[in-house]
Amino acid sequence: MRGTFKIVIDAKWCKGCxxxxxxxxxxxxxxxxxxxxxxxxxxxxxxxxxxxxxxLCELICxxxxxxxxxxxx
Amino acid sequence: MSEDGRKVRxxxxxxxxxxxxxxxGCRFFAGYPITPASEIAELMSRRLPPVGGTFLQMEDxxxxxxxxxxxxxxxxxxxTASSGPGISLMQxxxxxxAETETPCVVINVMRGGPATGQPTISSQQDIYQARYGGHGDxxxxxxxxxxxxxxxxxxxxxxxxxxxxxxxVYLLSDEIVGHTRxxxxxxxxxxxxxxxxxxxxxxxxxxxxxxxxxxxxxxxNDGYRLLVEGQxxxxxxxxxxxxxxxxxxxxxxxxxxxxxxxxxxxxxxxxDLDDAEVAVVCFGSTARPALExxxxxxxxxxxxxxxxxxxxWPFPEKVVAxxxxxARTLIVPEMNIGKxxxxxxxxxxxxxxxxxxxxLGGALHTPEExxxxxxxxxxxGNAR
Amino acid sequence: xNEIAEKYLRxxxxxxxxxxxCGDGTVLGAFLRAVDELKIGDQLALVGGIGCSGxxxxxxxxxxxxxxxxxxxxxxxxxxATRPDRKVVVFTGDGDAIGIGGNHFIHAARRNVDLTVIMxxxxxxxxxxxxxxxxxxxxxxxxTTPYGNPEDPFDACKLAEAAGATYVARWTAGHPRQLIxxxxxxxxxxxxxxxxxxxxxxxxxxxxxKGGLDAPEFLADIRKSVVTEAQAATMPPxxxxxxxxxxxxxxxxxxxxxxxxxxxxxxxxx
Numbered sequence: 001m002r003g004t005f006k007i008v009i010d011a012k013w014c015k016g017c018x019x020x021x022x023x024x025x026x027x028x029x030x031x032x033x034x035x036x037x038x039x040x041x042x043x044x045x046x047x048x049x050x051x052x053x054x055x056l057c058e059l060i061c062x063x064x065x066x067x068x069x070x071x072x073x
Numbered sequence: 074m075s076e077d078g079r080k081v082r083x084x085x086x087x088x089x090x091x092x093x094x095x096x097x098g099c100r101f102f103a104g105y106p107i108t109p110a111s112e113i114a115e116l117m118s119r120r121l122p123p124v125g126g127t128f129l130q131m132e133d134x135x136x137x138x139x140x141x142x143x144x145x146x147x148x149x150x151x152x153t154a155s156s157g158p159g160i161s162l163m164q165x166x167x168x169x170x171a172e173t174e175t176p177c178v179v180i181n182v183m184r185g186g187p188a189t190g191q192p193t194i195s196s197q198q199d200i201y202q203a204r205y206g207g208h209g210d211x212x213x214x215x216x217x218x219x220x221x222x223x224x225x226x227x228x229x230x231x232x233x234x235x236x237x238x239x240x241x242v243y244l245l246s247d248e249i250v251g252h253t254r255x256x257x258x259x260x261x262x263x264x265x266x267x268x269x270x271x272x273x274x275x276x277x278x279x280x281x282x283x284x285x286x287x288x289x290x291x292x293x294n295d296g297y298r299l300l301v302e303g304q305x306x307x308x309x310x311x312x313x314x315x316x317x318x319x320x321x322x323x324x325x326x327x328x329x330x331x332x333x334x335x336x337x338x339x340x341x342x343x344x345d346l347d348d349a350e351v352a353v354v355c356f357g358s359t360a361r362p363a364l365e366x367x368x369x370x371x372x373x374x375x376x377x378x379x380x381x382x383x384x385x386w387p388f389p390e391k392v393v394a395x396x397x398x399x400a401r402t403l404i405v406p407e408m409n410i411g412k413x414x415x416x417x418x419x420x421x422x423x424x425x426x427x428x429x430x431x432x433l434g435g436a437l438h439t440p441e442e443x444x445x446x447x448x449x450x451x452x453x454g455n456a457r
Numbered sequence: 458x459n460e461i462a463e464k465y466l467r468x469x470x471x472x473x474x475x476x477x478x479c480g481d482g483t484v485l486g487a488f489l490r491a492v493d494e495l496k497i498g499d500q501l502a503l504v505g506g507i508g509c510s511g512x513x514x515x516x517x518x519x520x521x522x523x524x525x526x527x528x529x530x531x532x533x534x535x536x537x538a539t540r541p542d543r544k545v546v547v548f549t550g551d552g553d554a555i556g557i558g559g560n561h562f563i564h565a566a567r568r569n570v571d572l573t574v575i576m577x578x579x580x581x582x583x584x585x586x587x588x589x590x591x592x593x594x595x596x597x598x599x600x601t602t603p604y605g606n607p608e609d610p611f612d613a614c615k616l617a618e619a620a621g622a623t624y625v626a627r628w629t630a631g632h633p634r635q636l637i638x639x640x641x642x643x644x645x646x647x648x649x650x651x652x653x654x655x656x657x658x659x660x661x662x663x664x665x666x667k668g669g670l671d672a673p674e675f676l677a678d679i680r681k682s683v684v685t686e687a688q689a690a691t692m693p694p695x696x697x698x699x700x701x702x703x704x705x706x707x708x709x710x711x712x713x714x715x716x717x718x719x720x721x722x723x724x725x726x727x
Contacts, residue, residue: 010458013471017478017659022673040477059490059633062475062482064462101539103531122721127538132564136531139524139561143504143535146522151535169525293502293520293536294543300467300515301522311470312515 005051005070009042013065016040020057020066026050029057079261086224086250087112087154089257090180091120093228094152097265099178100126101144101151103137105159108192109248110182113154134159138166138179145175146301148292150232150268154180156248157190157199161206167241168207171327173301174279174287176235176242178228183247185435194435195248197357197408203243204386210324212331214338215243215386219360221255227383233266234338238330239287245385247408249358249437273297279323280308285330331387340383341392345371349378351450352400354393354417356382359406359438366443370451377447385413390420397421402450406430406438426450465489465498467518474512478672480630480656481577485513487633488546488575491640502543504533506553509584509658510577513548527558530565533572541571541715544644551578551592555613559591566620566649570714573643573650576613579658580666587661597666617651618707624650625707630657631680632703639705648713655679655701 007029009020014036021029021043028051032044045051051068058066084092091113094102102117104110118128127144131137137153144151155163160181170177183199185191203215214234216227228244235242271289278299281287291297300310305320313319331338344367346352351370355363360381370377380396382389393416397403403425405414411431418427430446432438458466466489475481492498503514507526514521524532529547537545554562554576565572581599582588588601592613596605617625624646626639636654643650657663657675667675684692684700 013458015477017672019478019483019672019676022677056633058459059486060483060631061459061486062479063473064459064466064482064486067459101535103535122718123724125722127718127722129534129538131531131534132560135528136534136561136564139528139531140535140538142524143522143532143537144539145535147502147536147539149539165525166528169528173522292540293522294500294540296499297520298467298518299520299522300470302515303523303525309469 003053003070003072005053005068007045007051007057008067008069009044010065010067011036011042013063014040014042015063016042017062019060019062023056023060025054025056026052077261079258081256081258083254084221084257085112085252085254086218086221086246087182087252088116089221089225090154090228090244090246091116092259093225094178094232095120095124096260096263097229097232098150098267099152099232100124101141101149102126102153103129103131103140103144104153104155105131105134105137107156107159109184109251110154110156110180112251113180113182134162135166138163141177142166142170142175145177146293150176150236152178152180154182156182156184157186160199160202164206167213168209168211169303170241171207171211171213172303174239176239176290178231178235178242178244180228180244180246182251183245191435193248195358195408195437196435197247197359200245200385200409200412203245210328212328213241213243213386214238214331214384215245216383217245217357217385218250219357219381220250221253221257223383224250225257225259229263229265233264236266236268236290237286238334239290240331245357247358270295277308278310279306281326281330284334285326335387335389338384338387339389339392341389342381342383343378344381345378346380346396348376349400350376351402351404351447352396353377353379353404353406353443353447354382355379355406356385356413359408362438362440363406363443365440366447369440369444370447375447375451388416388420390416393417393420394422394424397425400425402426402428404428404430404443404446404450406432406443408432408435408437461486461489461493465492465518466516470516473516475509476660478657478659479509480579480654480658480676481509481513483630483633484575484577484636484654484656485516487636488640489517491637491644494637495641495644497544497644500544502536502540502545504529504536504545504547506547506549506558508550508553508582509579510548510550511553514546527553527556527561529553530558530561530572530574534565534570537570537572537715538718541719544573546573546575546644549574549576551576551580551613552582552590555611555616556591563616563620566617566622566651568714569621569623569648569711571647571649573640574652575640576651576653577656578613578653579656579662580610581658581662583658583661587665593666599665613653614651614706621649621711622651622707623648623709623711626705627653627655627701627703629655629679629683629703631676648711655683
């Protein structure tokens with residue numbers, strides 16, 4: 001489970017439901033506190049934590065707003 | 074069988090409707106047994122599989138009309154048939170077909186109602202149900218056969234109109250037409266409107282032409298990426314129910330595409346109308362005694378005539394208005410509480426006296442009864 | 458937006474109507490991934506009913522029909538009968554499928570017509586504002602059961618199996634990987650395939666039935682309420698009581714309707 005992963009959350013589609021935060025086994029996501037144009041609190045990747053690229057956040061996101069970039073090596 | 078492929082058979086109106094449907098290219102039927110329409114389903118179950126078609130006996134009439142809608146979008150000319158109670162159950166589906174501009178044919182072999190009413194007895198009580206049975210504003214087309222021959226001819230025409238106008242079309246038959254066995258000439262060179270697939274390039278499924286009509290009929294699974302939407306929608310099929318302007322435009326067009334093209338749809342038979350002082354406005358099985366009465370009155374020197382409607386909706390108001398300008402009296406016999414007379418009276422606009430001749434209970438008017446009304450009118454009598 | 462969504466969603470129809478945290482979007486995402494893995498995007502015909510779940514196929518850029526309330530299945534039967542070569546998938550809800558559309562549901566299962574029916578079960582009428590559904594738990598308060606639901610809920614999977622469905626599975630919106638696998642199996646299954654997906658509806662069921670759970674809490678609650686066959690095998694009876702079984706629940710083989718209809722077209726008597 002090595003590799004560097006970037007979690008891209010599209011503020012255009014995110015509704016701030018928090019499912020991705022709850023789903024992440026490594027607590028990599030946290031609330032940004034910043035409001036999107038639609039008024040939602042959009043999560044961001046905590047760069048101090050290690051994302052394993054499991055893509056559970058991408059799979060659980062109801063709004064298809066999350067893209068996990070990077071490949072498992 | 075003659076050289077041009079015509080054949081003559083003695084069959085019921087219900088059987089003639091099936092033969093007409095298959096001649097028109099119907100390849101899908103879904104239905105549920107009901108008197109007096111069951112023969113249509115029975116014969117469809119025999120006739121469709123050998124010609125590559127599909128017959129499905131559904132769990133109810135709601136499923137039947139919805140399966141017809143699915144089949145029509147799947148690419149098949151599709152049809153269902155029923156009578157009063159079943160047609161009532163279908164109304165939401167008919168409205169859906171109107172909203173989504175799904176070509177389909179609904180045969181109503183009318184019987185007496187309301188409720189279970191008179192399962193085995195004829196009526197013409199459902200004419201307004203055909204026009205106004207579903208919720209919301211939409212127009213349909215309804216044809217009314219008077220004979221087994223017309224059950225054949227007008228079923229073909231119903232399919233053609235459904236394709237041309239992308240609208241549900243009713244064949245308002247009745248128990249008498251449906252169950253009377255008589256001579257029917259079938260086959261030969263008949264006019265059938267084939268389904269034409271619209272061009273895919275830049276296709277917008279609900280973008281109408283200047284006449285309000287959608288060009289052709291696409292099918293599922295042919296690469297259009299269709300979105301068929303029962304909510305009010307824009308030209309792409311995307312929902313627009315919360316857009317007052319787009320919603321208004323769609324509903325206006327759904328009505329106008331029938332109303333404004335009425336001259337292409339109107340179909341009447343004029344009998345001895347040129348000099349008629351008394352005209353009988355008639356349709357369906359009631360036209361049979363009405364035409365006999367007119368002939369009998371003529372033989373007695375009375376200037377009587379008949380306007381027989383083969384298309385009842387959209388109502389041929391211009392034709393009736395023109396007739397009201399020439400004839401003194403219009404008589405409207407019908408097997409109901411007196412319904413079409415309202416449209417006749419509206420169209421006549423006071424230019425002619427309009428006499429209602431309703432009949433309940435399911436027994437057809439006798440020729441003598443209609444002739445009596447004609448004679449009363451001629452004498453300036455008190456028939457009202 | 459992720460690549461799968463960019464590839465398959467009907468962009469001009471977006472945004473999706475779903476409330477924040479609704480499970481419908483997760484289920485749709487799993488469906489798109491199943492379609493992508495099977496490479497059948499150009500063979501799909503989708504049918505939606507009425508209710509939140511009925512909107513799911515509207516956002517997929519393939520041939521789609523959004524039908525009347527309860528009538529998605531008969532429309533799908535008509536579509537499938539005319540084009541048996543296509544993969545016809547129905548998106549429906551608990552109210553749509555086994556409330557108003559229950560008659561169609563059992564008869565389509567009886568016919569074993571080759572459809573995939575995905576039933577989103579949120580245990581409530583969500584779109585109309587949170588009224589009791591045929592799946593609402595006994596005793597639950599909703600907008601139409603203010604004193605607690607006096608009725609018992611349907612088990613849709615048992616109903617499907619009893620009516621003759623030949624593939625029956627139940628998962629939750631918290632099982633996206635299992636959903637992808639189940640959707641692939643169901644689509645490839647030659648017969649009536651039924652998948653119930655228990656989903657969180659934070660806005661209606663969360664508020665009225667669950668007393669204000671948010672989406673992650675609600676999903677965790679659903680996960681706690683279910684059990685797989687493997688888990689059940691090792692679980693003491695007191696812990697097992699009241700849990701809903703998930704996983705592949707039934708699979709059998711029986712002649713499929715459209716193949717039988719095709720035999721009629723070839724002149725074979727049944």
